Amino acid sequence: MRNKLKPKWFFCFIIFFLVLLIYGNHLLKEGIEKLTDMRRTEAVEFMDDGRKKYRMMQYAGANMEYTDSEGNIRVIETEPVLLDIYDEAIKPYI
Numbered sequence: 237m238r239n240k241l242k243p244k245w246f247f248c249f250i251i252f253f254l255v256l257l258i259y260g261n262h263l264l265k266e267g268i269e270k271l272t273d274m275r276r277t278e279a280v281e282f283m284d285d286g287r288k289k290y291r292m293m294q295y296a297g298a299n300m301e302y303t304d305s306e307g308n309i310r311v312i313e314t315e316p317v318l319l320d321i322y323d324e325a326i327k328p329y330i
Contacts (some may be wrong), residue, residue, distance in 0.1 A: 286321075290312075299311050302321075
């Protein structure tokens, strides 16, 4: 009787841990997808905010000053510089 009981428990443990592994993998993929979507949304919001400020800069005829992630103050005078800044700032998010 003991010989039949051991293989059944062993089989149950294997099934349980396989199901647990599959569920954990599913949760991990879901979390990664959620994080990716959140970062993409933040990048788009950052870009939209920058475009609004750039349009205001064009209407006012002034240069735009900003602080980068390292704390350096920079001035944007032309549109190509602005596009380079976007590429540099959004790259870590995507």
